[in-house]
Amino acid sequence: MQTVLLENQESFILEPEQDTLYLVLLDKEADLGKIKVDLSFNKSEVNCRLLFLGRLKSKSNWQIESNSRHFVPKTSCLTEFYLSQADESRVDYFGQIYIGQKASQTKSFLKEQSLVLGKAVFNRSRPILEIFNNKVKASHSASSSRISETDLFYLMSRGFEKNEAEKILEEAFFNKVFDSVKVEEARELIKGYLC
Amino acid sequence: MRQPSLKKLNDAYAEKFGFSMPEKSVLSFDFGLSEKVIEDISNSKKEPKWMKDFRLESLQIFRQKPMPTWGPSLEEIDFEQIRYFIKDTDVEKKTWDEVPKEIKDTFDRLGVLQAEREFLAGVKAQYNSEVAYSSLQAELDEQGVIFCSMEEALQKHSDLFKEYFAKLIPAADNKFAALNSAAWSGGSFVYIPPNTHVKRPLQSYFRINAARMGQFERTLIIADEGSSAHYVEGCTAPVYSEYSLHSAVVEVFVKKDARFRYTTIQNWSGNIYNLVTKRAKVFQNGVMEWVDGNLGAKMTMKYPSCYLVEEGAYGEMLSIAYAKNHQIQDTGAKMLHLAKNTSSKIIAKSVSIAGGQSNYRGLVFISKAAKNSKSKVECDALILDDQSATCTYPDMKISGENAVVEHEASVSEIEEEKLYYLMSRGLDKTEAMTLLVAGFIEPIVKELPLEYAVELNRLIELEMEGSVG
Numbered sequence: 160m161q162t163v164l165l166e167n168q169e170s171f172i173l174e175p176e177q178d179t180l181y182l183v184l185l186d187k188e189a190d191l192g193k194i195k196v197d198l199s200f201n202k203s204e205v206n207c208r209l210l211f212l213g214r215l216k217s218k219s220n221w222q223i224e225s226n227s228r229h230f231v232p233k234t235s236c237l238t239e240f241y242l243s244q245a246d247e248s249r250v251d252y253f254g255q256i257y258i259g260q261k262a263s264q265t266k267s268f269l270k271e272q273s274l275v276l277g278k279a280v281f282n283r284s285r286p287i288l289e290i291f292n293n294k295v296k297a298s299h300s301a302s303s304s305r306i307s308e309t310d311l312f313y314l315m316s317r318g319f320e321k322n323e324a325e326k327i328l329e330e331a332f333f334n335k336v337f338d339s340v341k342v343e344e345a346r347e348l349i350k351g352y353l354c
Numbered sequence: 355m356r357q358p359s360l361k362k363l364n365d366a367y368a369e370k371f372g373f374s375m376p377e378k379s380v381l382s383f384d385f386g387l388s389e390k391v392i393e394d395i396s397n398s399k400k401e402p403k404w405m406k407d408f409r410l411e412s413l414q415i416f417r418q419k420p421m422p423t424w425g426p427s428l429e430e431i432d433f434e435q436i437r438y439f440i441k442d443t444d445v446e447k448k449t450w451d452e453v454p455k456e457i458k459d460t461f462d463r464l465g466v467l468q469a470e471r472e473f474l475a476g477v478k479a480q481y482n483s484e485v486a487y488s489s490l491q492a493e494l495d496e497q498g499v500i501f502c503s504m505e506e507a508l509q510k511h512s513d514l515f516k517e518y519f520a521k522l523i524p525a526a527d528n529k530f531a532a533l534n535s536a537a538w539s540g541g542s543f544v545y546i547p548p549n550t551h552v553k554r555p556l557q558s559y560f561r562i563n564a565a566r567m568g569q570f571e572r573t574l575i576i577a578d579e580g581s582s583a584h585y586v587e588g589c590t591a592p593v594y595s596e597y598s599l600h601s602a603v604v605e606v607f608v609k610k611d612a613r614f615r616y617t618t619i620q621n622w623s624g625n626i627y628n629l630v631t632k633r634a635k636v637f638q639n640g641v642m643e644w645v646d647g648n649l650g651a652k653m654t655m656k657y658p659s660c661y662l663v664e665e666g667a668y669g670e671m672l673s674i675a676y677a678k679n680h681q682i683q684d685t686g687a688k689m690l691h692l693a694k695n696t697s698s699k700i701i702a703k704s705v706s707i708a709g710g711q712s713n714y715r716g717l718v719f720i721s722k723a724a725k726n727s728k729s730k731v732e733c734d735a736l737i738l739d740d741q742s743a744t745c746t747y748p749d750m751k752i753s754g755e756n757a758v759v760e761h762e763a764s765v766s767e768i769e770e771e772k773l774y775y776l777m778s779r780g781l782d783k784t785e786a787m788t789l790l791v792a793g794f795i796e797p798i799v800k801e802l803p804l805e806y807a808v809e810l811n812r813l814i815e816l817e818m819e820g821s822v823g
Contacts (some may be wrong), residue, residue, distance in 0.1 A: 260740065281753050288746045290765045293737040299746075300762035305756050350619070 160208075162345040170195045178206045179230050180345050183240075184212030184352045185221065195224040200234040200262070204222075209238045210345075212336065212352060217245040217277060227267055228257040235266040243329050246277030254286045258295050265292070269299035276306060276325060317330045366373055389413065391537055395439045395542070399505055399539075402512070412525035412535035425651055425715070426682045431627055436599055438570070468508045495551070499583075500545040501556055504572055507543035513576040514545060520631050522605040522661075527803040530629045534570045534603040541571035541602070544585060546612070551582040555617070555803055573604040575614065577640075582613040585804060588621070598626045600651075606634035608642045610664070615643040619806050621813065622650040624679060630656045638664035645801050646673040647810055648683050649817070657715060659688035660723075664694035669698040672798045674810075677742070679711025680815055686747075687718035691724035691754065700731040704796050706742035707818070714746040714763070724754035733763035736794050738787070786816045 160178040165171050173181070175198065186192060198211060207212050207224060227236040242250060258269045269286050286299040306328050314324035333353050375725060392413050396406040404541045421428055493503055500511060507515045525535035546552060577583060608614045614634070622628050628651040634642040644658040660669025671687035689698035704712035735744040746763045768790050776786035791810055792799075799807050 178425075195620065263740070273648055275757075278755060280755075282750075283752070284748075284750045284761070286746075286748060286761070286763070288735075288744070288763055288765060290735070290737060290745065293740050293767040296764075296766055300760065300763070301748075301750065301761040303750075304758045330714045347509070 160206075160342055162342050162348070164296075164348060165194075165196060167210075169193050172198075174199050174201055175205050175207050176202055177263065180209075180340070181207065181209045182345055182348060183209070183211045183331055185211065185223075187214050187216060189221075190217075190219050192216055192219065192221040192223075194222075195226075197226045198228065198236060200227070200229045200236065200265075201231055203231050203233045206235045207237075207307065209236065210336070210340070211242075212241040212333065212349065214333075214353075215242060215243040215244050215248040215250065218247045219245075220249045222251050223256075225269075226255045226257070226271075228255075228259070229262040229265040229267060230259045231262055233264045234262065236268070238269045239336070240269075240271040241274075242272070242282045243274045243276055243331065243332060244282065244336045247279045248277065249281040251283045253285045254299070255289065257289045257291055258297060260291045263292050263294035265287045265297070267297045269296070271299070271301040272332075273303040274306065274329065275303065275314075276329060304315045320330065329346070362443075367693075367760045379492045381662070385437050385508065386417075387413065387436075387533075387537065388436055391438055395537065395539065398439075399508075400553050401508065404516070405508065406471065408520070408525070409536050410429070410540075416529060416532035418537055419532055422527060422655075426684050426713075427654055428629075428653075430626070431599060433533075439539055445712045449642065449670070457699075462727045490649040494556075495554065497550050498537065499549040499550060499552055500543065502543055504538070504543050504574065507574070511543070511545070514576070515574070517542065518574055518607060519607065520605075521691070522607070522635050523603050523631050524697075528631060531603055531631045533599050533805050534572060534631070537570045537573040538603070539570055541573045542575075542581070542585075543607065544575040546576070546581040546583050546614075548578040548609075549580040550578075550583075551581065553715035555584040555586045557586045557588075561663045563804040569598070569600045569602070571602050573602070573768050575604075575616070577604040577608050577612040579609045580611045580721040581609075583616065586617045586806065588619045588806065600630070600779075601625055601672070602632075604631075604632040606632070606642065608634055608636045608640040608667075610638040610640060612637075612640045613641040613643075614657075616804065617802060618800070618809060619647045620650060620654065620656075621652075624652055624681065628653045628654040628656065630654075632656065633661065634659070634669070635661045635663055635757055636667040636669055639668075640664075640672075641664040641668045643670040644672070645798070646671070646685065647676075647798070647802070647806075648674065648685055649676045649810075649813055651681065651683075653682045653684070655684045657686045657688055659690065659717075660698060661690050662692060662727075664693050667693065667696045669696075671698075671700045671702070672682075672796050672801055673700075674798050675704040675714075676817065677704070677706045677712040677812065679710045680709045683709070683710070683712040684701045684715060684727045685712075686714045688717040689719070689729055690717075691720040691727040691757075693723060694725040694754075695723065695727065697728040699729070700733075701798065702731075702733045703735075703798060704733075704744060704789055705736045705738065705794065709739040709741040711743040711745070716748050718748075718750045718759060719753075720752045720754040720759065722753045722755075724757065726756045727754050728758045731761040731763075733764075734794070735765045737765060737767055738791075749785075784818060788815050791818065 162178050162180045165183045202216055225238050254269050258265045273282050282303050284301050286301055290297055310328055311324050337349050389812045392409045396409055397494045523531050525532045614642050636642045642660050648654045662669055675683035675685050677683040687700045698706050706712045733746050737744050744765055752759055773786050
């Protein structure tokens with residue numbers, strides 16, 4: 160599977176020809192951010208993964224959109240979205256999976272997880288499924304929650320300061336994603352982003 | 355062996371729902387909506403001036419409001435081709451013997467009598483636009499529970515009525531709420547006094563019996579502090595080639611520590627637009643549960659909501675949608691968390707078959723004030739052939755601190771392995787699929803009162819026949 164880093168643009172319109180891992184690393188220093196990725200599957204037997212990672216700084220404001228549109232049989236797409244949100248950050252996410260009438264044996268999944276680190280955070284999420292064929296598997300899941308108080312308490316009881324404990328838990332949140340990526344090139348990019 | 359029994363059941367269904375009794379109305383108005391029609395409706399009901407003014411003001415709002423620009427197309431509805439009021443009985447009957455024979459025949463065929471004998475606490479049987487028959491059980495009177503028609507409540511409990519009427523769904527809420535506010539007729543009024551627990555479900559039977567007739571019933575429910583009750587409405591309608599419109603409004607107030615469940619089984623015939631606004635306001639530690647089954651109608655647009663306005667309030671929605679023969683079931687729920695420590699749950703299941711389309715459309719809103727709130731949404735869709743479709747359109751807006759929100763949705767077909775197993779045990783494909791569909795919706799069906807659960811399973815069985823293969 161090839162790795163493609165999507166950067167330096169607000170909008171990407173893509174028609175994958177081969178198995179690809181698309182990686183989007185949201186700018187950690189940006190106050191305002193906007194990105195849209197359209198993936199249209201017009202070739203059979205193509206499998207893709209679209210991975211968004213974001214450590215959003217305080218008071219940043221992001222608009223993010225992803226569309227996975229399947230028009231032919233036997234394609235698959237896994238769209239994942241992992242964010243940590245600092246104080247007063249805002250995210251508006253729109254994610255669509257469309258499976259057309261001819262796209263039998265499609266598999267398409269959308270997974271979205273937000274870890275709330277700060278106060279007065281806003282998170283809007285609209286994960287949409289539009290399915291017009293029965294021989295498919297499609298799902299989405301979304302969750303948004305604060306760092307677990309129990310985990311925080313445990314780490315602080317071991318001598319960590321609160322901000323240090325929060326940092327460890329944030330790292331653990333992203334490490335799950337890091338471990339799931341097997342392509343070395345992508346691992347290096349993610350590692351660099353998380354450091 | 356099962357096939358003849360299915361056939362028999364299907365015939366019974368045609369007999370049961372595919373007929374219409376001859377129209378014989380005491381009062382009825384021409385097609386279309388005008389100030390005169392609204393005034394005539396109000397005058398015929400001998401309403402106070404404030405209600406007539408409210409209706410006329412609502413008519414203006416209705417005219418100003420645009421049609422919804424989202425969701426399925428409603429272009430086909432021609433408001434000038436709808437008759438806005440038909441009254442079958444000029445006086446509400448108190449005993450079954452006094453009910454006119456035609457109406458009685460209809461209800462006999464629908465099984466109301468039997469249902470009442472066996473299960474019902476009190477029946478508000480609606481025939482066309484007005485309550486035709488009501489039997490309030492002695493125990494309800496003893497408990498101080500008010501369960502009557504809206505018209506009766508307006509006359510006899512005017513202060514209570516005025517205090518709550520249209521306070522949760524004002525006429526300006528949306529175009530169809532405005533239409534209902536202008537032309538409403540019939541529906542139930544329920545008041546449960548503080549710390550009163552109504553053990554048996556309060557039931558209402560709705561029915562449309564005239565072509566091109568809009569039914570605009572309005573329901574107002576107040577569950578006072580510490581009370582609990584269960585209200586059940588079920589809908590059936592005869593088949594017509596021309597379309598009809600059903601546009602109801604339901605307002606429910608669940609006071610501190612009260613618990614209320616509102617169950618609907620909707621089985622309108624395939625020519626009806628079912629556009630309903632339902633909303634509950636839930637106070638401190640109150641619990642509101644919507645249980646909603648949508649099987650019939652040409653198109654349903656219905657999103658019951660809970661406004662969780664005080665600490666500890668809980669809202670729940672369990673829904674089933676079954677879309678067949680190019681029906682569109684556009685249903686869902688809205689949970690608005692407006693106070694701290696509130697929680698909500700939405701479980702929506704849908705089945706699409708034979709060109710049907712079922713959509714889930716929902717909102718979870720957690721305001722800044724709603725600290726430590728939780729919400730969970732689960733949508734599961736089953737799509738049974740390549741002519742059908744299913745969509746989900748959830749929207750989650752989260753501002754409250756320490757909010758925990760989970761959302762899951764999945765779309766799948768019936769698993770071949772399960773189908774194969776059941777067929778290897780001797781069932782044919784239809785029977786096996788019916789069984790699997792019944793299993794899919796079972797978590798919600800088990801929440802229904804017994805007779806409704808039985809009826810729903812029978813209807814699914816009938817609907818599946820001839821649709822598979």
